[in-house]
Amino acid sequence: MEPISIGIIGGSGLYAMEALTDRSEIQLTTPFGDPSDAVIVGNLAGQRVAFLPRHGRGHRFTPSEVPYRANIHALKQLGVRFILGVSAVGSLREELVPGHLVIPDQAIDRTKGVRPATFFGEGVVAHVAFGEPVCPYLSALVSQAAHSASNTTVHDGGTYCCMEGPQFSTKAESELYRSWGCSIIGMTLLPEAKLAREAEIAYANLSLVTDYDCWHPDHDNVTAAMVVETINRNVTAAQSTIAALIPLIDPTAVYPAHSALAHAVMTAPEAIPAAARERLALLYRG
Ligand SMILES: CSC[C@H]1O[C@H](OP(=O)(O)O)[C@H](O)[C@@H]1O
Numbered sequence: 001m002e003p004i005s006i007g008i009i010g011g012s013g014l015y016a017m018e019a020l021t022d023r024s025e026i027q028l029t030t031p032f033g034d035p036s037d038a039v040i041v042g043n044l045a046g047q048r049v050a051f052l053p054r055h056g057r058g059h060r061f062t063p064s065e066v067p068y069r070a071n072i073h074a075l076k077q078l079g080v081r082f083i084l085g086v087s088a089v090g091s092l093r094e095e096l097v098p099g100h101l102v103i104p105d106q107a108i109d110r111t112k113g114v115r116p117a118t119f120f121g122e123g124v125v126a127h128v129a130f131g132e133p134v135c136p137y138l139s140a141l142v143s144q145a146a147h148s149a150s151n152t153t154v155h156d157g158g159t160y161c162c163m164e165g166p167q168f169s170t171k172a173e174s175e176l177y178r179s180w181g182c183s184i185i186g187m188t189l190l191p192e193a194k195l196a197r198e199a200e201i202a203y204a205n206l207s208l209v210t211d212y213d214c215w216h217p218d219h220d221n222v223t224a225a226m227v228v229e230t231i232n233r234n235v236t237a238a239q240s241t242i243a244a245l246i247p248l249i250d251p252t253a254v255y256p257a258h259s260a261l262a263h264a265v266m267t268a269p270e271a272i273p274a275a276a277r278e279r280l281a282l283l284y285r286g
């Protein structure tokens with residue numbers, strides 16, 4: 001099969017991409033378990049694209065249960081070099097209004113360590129750079145696409161606070177994250193972006209604001225129903241951004257993320273156990 005350069009990971013409310021034509025479903029397995037669902041491969045804006053719903057069709061995995069490693073590995077198996085993760089997020093700033101889009105450029109990790117967050121370990125140690133948690137080059141293309149195609153207000157940059165969930169935040173937590181300068185809050189950017197970096201895939205995120213979390217005196221506290229309702233009203237903004245993004249991506253482009261492991265692996269090649277070599281074969285051959 002021809003490699004597929006572009007992967008889309010759909011979040012809450014984006015479980016399918018009707019716009020894909022000539023589509024097929026690919027059931028993949030990985031050394032890190034099975035991905036959230038079959039990967040849907042199809043044509044969009046003249047390119048083959050792979051789509052994977054993060055929580056599975058029917059929304060079956062909590063943010064802590066999403067098999068992030070298998071999802072990234074499955075896309076890597078298909079040849080994916082660019083991933084756009086789409087997310088529903090709460091707003092931590094007055095000016096980020098439900099219905100707006102945010103393309104975050106920073107992240108704070110408030111997950112609690114229950115999610116496997118690295119492909120390495122068990123005999124191989126790697127420390128990838130993560131100062132820029134998303135690929136600035138891919139994010140710039142996402143921004144261009146969103147500004148031109150989405151019909152809503154687009155905010156370039158912002159800090160995504162990734163909490164563990166599944167419960168939403170307390171008011172005190174929400175105010176704490178605001179005091180830290182966070183812009184938006186969700187439950188899934190991490191470890192997804194970390195694992196994409198380890199897999200040397202350029203990763204960007206498109207966040208759709210669905211609510212004001214629980215800090216805003218003039219808005220109701222977030223509920224899951226509120227998130228779904230806002231997503232359903234605004235999902236076309238994400239879909240048209242995706243369609244406009246595809247032709248902007250040069251499948252042969254090489255970004256720093258594509259060599260993220262070059263100076264990352266600490267373990268001497270002769271010390272790497274055979275089992276680890278086998279498990280990591282697709283990702284690392286040092
Ligand atoms: C349905 S409300 C909370 C849920 O929505 C977000 O999902 P995703 O990031 O996959 O769009 C949030 O992270 C939670 O998982």
Ligand SMILES: Nc1ncnc2[nH]cnc12
Nearest residue numbers: 088089090185186213222
């Ligand atoms: N307020 C919120 N907190 C965490 N995740 C969210 N996803 C959508 N809205 C959210």
